[in-house]
Structure formats: structure tokens, C-alpha cells
Amino acid sequence: GQQVMQIPQYQHVQEGEDFTTYCNSSTTLSNIQWYKQRPGGHPVFLIQLVKSGEVKKQKRLTFQFGEAKKNSSLHITATQTTDVGTYFCGRSSNTGKLIFGQGTTLQVKP
């Protein structure tokens, strides 16, 4: 019930192509957070979404929270080699515990 499922597991794109990763839950989420982990690095907070249908943008990154608050997506427009890494979605509980999805590893070919 607490799990968040993330797809795809891996994505290889040519530099300049777009990229999307999806996060799904069987239960309604109070919030969704997105983190990026560079190879050999640690998770770095990107954004939090809390409202139904919310859309937030950070430069080339667009984050969406579904109307039913059961899914979310991260879309990167015109990928760059600096976008390489693993993108995790996660839900935060009232105690602050983060439950992460399996992550989507993005490889960008220059």
C-alpha cells in the first residue's frame, strides 16, 4: 500500500531528446517528492508537489501531480549530458520518512 512504482527503470536518449519518468501509487498520495542522484552521488532534492493537478517547472524540468494524486511525472525537455543520473520519486509520511520508487536511470548520449 505504501509503495510507489516508477517506470521506466532505464532510459537511454540522444542529447537533445526529451525524457519522461513516471511514478504511480495504488493509494492517494499526500505529496510527492522528486530527487536526483548523480552516479556515485547522493540524492538531491528537486521539488515537492502537494496539490491535485499541480504543475511546476524548473528550467527544462516539468513536474506534474495527477488529478487523483496517485501519479506523478518528471519531464525533461532537450536533455543535456548534465542530466545524467537516477531520478527518484518518493512520498513523505507524517514522520518525515521517505518511501522511494525504484528510480529511473537516465543515460544521455552526446
Next chain:
Amino acid sequence: EPEVTQTPSHQVTQMGQEVILRCVPISNHLYFYWYRQILGQKVEFLVSFYNNEISEKSEIFDDQFSVERPDGSNFTLKIRSTKLEDSAMYFCASSPTSGRTRTPFGPGTRLTVL
């Protein structure tokens, strides 16, 4: 910008030995966490700590694990008798409040159990 720090960056130990992983959370944060990431897998919650006691722990956090805040700045994770399957990256994190807030992670300690 304040950061969570962790030491050591890499710890190698023999199976059955005790290890202590150290973390310095961000100074005005009140909630502290440990997470584990086995190579190539997702980040898994281990334990949360608030007001000098464990507030929540996962199934992974069995009797071999303990956490402590020995002074006003450090937060430690102890594994009493390490097993091969404890080999992983261990991340410390902290937050100013519980619940829906950004949670900065430390750079991690890579634990290798031989």
C-alpha cells in the same frame, strides 16, 4: 548553504565486526534519518530519530542496528555484528520539521563487509 556531513566516506570491515557510521546533521534541524542503498537499487528507509528517540524504523532496522545522538551535533548509526548483506551506501538525512518538507541527504558512507 548548510550541508549534512558524514564520516567516513568509505568503511571496510570484516564480517562480524562492529561499525559506527557518523553524521553531522544541519544544525537547526530536529529530525534525523538513516537510509540505505544497496548497489544498483533504490534508497531504503532505515530509521527516523527525533527528540532523542527513535520515532519510526523499518523492518531492515533489526536488533543489530542502533542509533544515537551522543552530543549536540553528531548522529550515529551502529551495526553491532556486520553481515555481508550489510554492504551498501548509508545516507544520513535531516529536516527541520517532520512531514512534507525537503530533506537534505549527506554524501553517504560506503560500507564494504568482507
